Amino acid sequence: MAQSTTDGINDFIQQLHNEFSLKDMGDLRYFLGIEVTRSSTRSLHLCQRKYIRDLLDRSSLANAKSVHTLMVSSSTLSKDEGDRLDDPTEYRSLDGALQYVVLTRPDIAYAVNRACQFMHAPTTVHLVALKRILQYLHGTINHGLIFRSSDRLSLVGYADANWGLDFDDRRPTTGYYPPTVWCDNFSAVAVAANPVADGSLVVGEVLAYDQVADILTKPLSVSTFARFCSLLQVLPLVKLGEAGLEYC
Template sequence: MAYILLYVDDIILTASSDELHKSIITLLSSEFAMKDLGQLSYFLDIIVTHNAGGLFLSQKKYAMEIIDRAGMSSCKSSPTPVDTKPKLSATSSTPFEDPTLYRILARALQYLTFTRFDITYAVQQVCLFMHDPKDEHMQALKCILRYIQGTIDHGLHLYPSSISTLVSYIDADWVDVRVRDGLLLGIGYLLVII
């Protein structure tokens, strides 16, 4: 199994065996100019901790920066990222006084979902209203931030697996994907689990 993350001109690769790792590096090196920077510890605001069971990916520092940017560093935590009230509406409430701040925070939360799948739905809901945020939308966004405050140490654990089929997850506006020698190569933003 191998995990490959491509982001613009940066590549992260981890594999279940040294042979697979070397094989992928050789194949990628034949297509792209590459430099091995050694064991991964930090990448695009993601802290990588290596342990006996695998990897732990955390965006704790980035999450704290979002909370600070919102002026909520001393806020009380929330047990859930969403309010139990009915769904948000595009027409209710009054317009939020600083739509730029709303958009900045919503976009920052979108990136945080890379390691925080637990907030994905809530973040998607507040992002639906970035074009015309209302006060109630900002309250929903603040609920997410209060939840993050209480779960700041959460992240993504990657463990060894016996999966032998190709599963790919793609989040991109544009991706060029090619298969060569049974491996999936891509240019753009692509996460592949082999």
């Protein structure tokens, strides 16, 4: 008889306990700066409020004015902007700490990665951009990722689809539906021209309005940025209650 998931977990814990001294700490609440809230519907909300507050205190930004976006949509940072910092230690330390925040806040990933490009020789302008990220976090400190047990993340690329087409001889002659690859890159569409022509692949266009990945690759307007954050489920904790999901 197959074991239930709970029995399997308990057996695994017992095996570990046979080798190491373990203590049952109960449900996960806090781990390495990440706060975990569990709802009655098995949703998890991961948040780093305390960690972010500590960063704001370190940067003297605990009472700073909040901003709605991480970067101005027309912003372009370069290595020659501003005066070099005499001591880049603070910049590098904050940038490294913000990389850890990305774990629960993918909405800041692009801005943090841009800042990382200047860690070797940061300037005053780069430091201002870095602190703007902290100002944004100040206004969204209760935000975090919401995960549901039914969530699935599928990353599909042309290469993966093309790999699958190598098995043409195994495809059924009837009832076959060619795989669809969604793309907003004209070059990738051109590469897929032959498989599309022979009907073994379908390429669909992703409109800019629906390209959520843009939040990870470029500055966006306030409205687009907010919409993509919602689609990524980077939401405040109270959203659990609004959705009818009780939490403790």
